[in-house]
Structures are given as C-alpha cells and as structure tokens.
Ligand code: SF4
C-alpha cells in the first residue's frame with residue numbers, strides 16, 4: 328500500500344524571523360554555560376582510542392629495516408576494494424620480495440582482511456586516524472612510507488569481548 332502524502336499548509340500572515348533568531352541564540356547561550364558540554368578542543372584534546380581501532384596501515388620490518396612482506400599476493404587478492412598494488416620480485420637467492428607495494432588509504436575501507444590474511448604478519452592496521460593530506464596522491468602510501476610508520480598495531484578484535492571476533 329503506497330504511503331500517504333502529508334500536505335503542509337503555510338502559516339497565515341508574515342512570520343517573525345527576529346523571534347526565531349532569538350530562540351536560536353537562546354539555545355546557543357544555554358549550551359555555552361552548560362557545565363556538562365562535551366565539546367572537545369581538538370587538536371589540543373584527543374579521544375583515547377580503542378586498541379582495536381583500525382586506522383592507517385604500517386608494514387612490519389626486519390631488524391635491518393627490510394620489509395617483512397614476502398610478496399605472496401594474498402592481501403591484494405583478498406582486499407575487497409582492490410586498493411593494494413603489489414609487484415613481486417625475486418632476489419639472487421630466490422627469495423620473493425615486494426618490488427612495489429602500495430596501499431591507497433583513500434579507497435581503503437579498513438576492513439582488516441589484509442592483516443588477517445598475511446602469512447608473515449607483515450601488513451597491519453594501526454591505532455591512528457590523523458592522516459589528512461592536501462592531495463590525493465599523498466594518500467597512496469608506498470612501501471618506504473609504510474615501513475617508516477610506527478603507530479601502535481591494532482588489536483583488530485577486543486580480547487575481552489569474544490563476540491567481536
Ligand atoms: S584494510 Fe581492507 S580495504 Fe584496506 S587495504 Fe586492507 S583489505 Fe583492503
């Protein structure tokens with residue numbers, strides 16, 4: 328059954344905008360003196376982030392600074408928005424490594440699949456959200472940049488809440 332259309336009638340005569348403006352200012356003044364206001368003075372004040380928060384990626388590195396990625400190809404395969412670019416290569420010992428590894432953080436939906444699927448725990452999300460940029464190009468994080476990021480790793484799930492897994 329189709330929904331009914333509610334017809335609104337215009338109020339008769341000329342309405343007073345002064346009264347409406349004063350009413351709005353009254354609301355503002357009321358909140359200015361409210362001792363329980365929750366306005367946060369960002370960036371001086373910041374929320375304490377949950378350990379399972381999924382933010383900007385980071386790449387784990389070996390002691391010598393090399394990326395732990397073995398270019399297996401699982402994370403670009405599982406990524407639901409196709410925002411990981413990987414070009415694998417092999418060194419003289421036949422070891423695979425990522426010649427190119429990029430993540431477009433602008434397209435990423437921070438699902439965490441890449442972290443979950445990585446067999447060597449190389450790629451991680453981190454507890455971090457302050458990643459504003461002035462250009463779209465800067466949102467594509469290359470391997471060097473991912474390896475330099477040192478924000479805390481996300482816990483992905485809340486260990487105290489088994490239903491969150
Ligand atoms: S968090 Fe999800 S969307 Fe983002 S890169 Fe990883 S798999 Fe792709």
Ligand code: SF4
Nearest residue numbers: 396397399400402445
């Ligand atoms: S799943 Fe891990 S090892 Fe495989 S390509 Fe991605 S980051 Fe590299």
